[in-house]
Amino acid sequence: MKFCSACGHKVQLEIPDNDDRERHVCGGCKAIHYSNPKIIVGCLPVWNNQILLCKRAIEPRFGKWTLPAGFMENQETTAQGAARETWEEARARVKDLSLYYLFDVPAIDQVYLFYLCELEAGEFGVGPESLECRLFSESEIPWDELAFPVVIETLKTYFSDAAQGKGFPMRVDTVIRRSKRE
Amino acid sequence: MKFCSACGHKVQLEIPDNDDRERHVCGGCKAIHYSNPKIIVGCLPVWNNQILLCKRAIEPRFGKWTLPAGFMENQETTAQGAARETWEEARARVKDLSLYYLFDVPAIDQVYLFYLCELEAGEFGVGPESLECRLFSESEIPWDELAFPVVIETLKTYFSDAAQGKGFPMRVDTVIRRSKRE
Numbered sequence: 001m002k003f004c005s006a007c008g009h010k011v012q013l014e015i016p017d018n019d020d021r022e023r024h025v026c027g028g029c030k031a032i033h034y035s036n037p038k039i040i041v042g043c044l045p046v047w048n049n050q051i052l053l054c055k056r057a058i059e060p061r062f063g064k065w066t067l068p069a070g071f072m073e074n075q076e077t078t079a080q081g082a083a084r085e086t087w088e089e090a091r092a093r094v095k096d097l098s099l100y101y102l103f104d105v106p107a108i109d110q111v112y113l114f115y116l117c118e119l120e121a122g123e124f125g126v127g128p129e130s131l132e133c134r135l136f137s138e139s140e141i142p143w144d145e146l147a148f149p150v151v152i153e154t155l156k157t158y159f160s161d162a163a164q165g166k167g168f169p170m171r172v173d174t175v176i177r178r179s180k181r182e
Numbered sequence: 183m184k185f186c187s188a189c190g191h192k193v194q195l196e197i198p199d200n201d202d203r204e205r206h207v208c209g210g211c212k213a214i215h216y217s218n219p220k221i222i223v224g225c226l227p228v229w230n231n232q233i234l235l236c237k238r239a240i241e242p243r244f245g246k247w248t249l250p251a252g253f254m255e256n257q258e259t260t261a262q263g264a265a266r267e268t269w270e271e272a273r274a275r276v277k278d279l280s281l282y283y284l285f286d287v288p289a290i291d292q293v294y295l296f297y298l299c300e301l302e303a304g305e306f307g308v309g310p311e312s313l314e315c316r317l318f319s320e321s322e323i324p325w326d327e328l329a330f331p332v333v334i335e336t337l338k339t340y341f342s343d344a345a346q347g348k349g350f351p352m353r354v355d356t357v358i359r360r361s362k363r364e
Contacts, residue, residue, distance in 0.1 A: 104259035
């Protein structure tokens with residue numbers, strides 16, 4: 001950030017009164033501009049013991065497989081956002097959404113929320129951000145071709161829970177990775 | 183937002199290519215500026231069946247009682263943020279944090295996350311954003327003087343869970359309120 005989004009004047013980094021960290025502060029109108037973590041919402045859509053994955057048609061990780069997920073938008077709930085992303089990426093409707101996994105990824109200022117859900121009628125297509133969408137049984141999951149650590153961890157945990165047959169308790173975990181600032 | 187934070191040129195609302203909603207787009211450098219929901223992290227600190235609440239020294243809801251909570255910062259996890267806010271508002275250290283409640287508040291583009299936790303050694307003080315901090319047993323909770331619906335709901339659910347003695351399962355709920363845009 002170089003300019004104030006309210007008045008167009010240059011901003012500088014400084015610690016405002018009654019604060020304890022640097023913010024972008026406008027040299028003109030004195031507005032303080034905060035930067036906060038973003039939420040990524042996604043689904044783990046299940047149909048007959050198979051999981052719906054999308055092959056990414058966009059960077060990063062072009063050509064790798066992922067769970068349908070993306071940035072949460074204003075004016076929606078986390079579950080609505082997860083369902084929206086599933087429609088956008090896989091042209092699939094989902095039901096019975098239950099929060100399954102929260103991943104903190106502090107190095108990149110993101111929080112992931114994955115909802116376990118059922119694919120409506122087993123139907124799906126291919127959205128514009130996907131090259132291909134497909135249902136995978138556990139033995140078919142392309143483990144070496146998955147896009148993100150959070151996808152690997154969510155799928156591993158799901159199949160472990162399914163094998164144990166004691167339900168799908170909600171998990172919280174942190175992904176440690178190199179900071180984008182390094 | 184009126185000006186581009188990257189180049190200082192005026193922005194306008196338009197729907198970018200391959201998008202489905204209006205964003206602030208710079209008329210100069212063409213940067214797209216996204217606005218996304220913010221996360222509020224907080225704690226439900228327990229000590230000997232009592233809950234630590236803070237009397238707000240700031241607006242909104244000056245003088246009302248609340249659970250320690252505030253905006254999640256970059257480079258921290260949700261649990262770290264919840265613990266940080268508890269230190270800032272009540273000068274209290276907490277342990278054994280367990281995610282207890284997620285509230286979607288789509289009307290104001292916020293997601294609340296409350297962690298159930300134990301107050302370290304029962305010790306606390308008063309942070310600069312609080313007029314007073316105090317431990318309350320269930321019968322002492324000032325129900326008519328609580329600051330926010332999410333605080334009321336979290337406390338009600340906690341005491342209900344405690345009475346049933348079957349643990350504290352994680353909840354997801356949506357707060358319906360008038361939009362700030364209306």
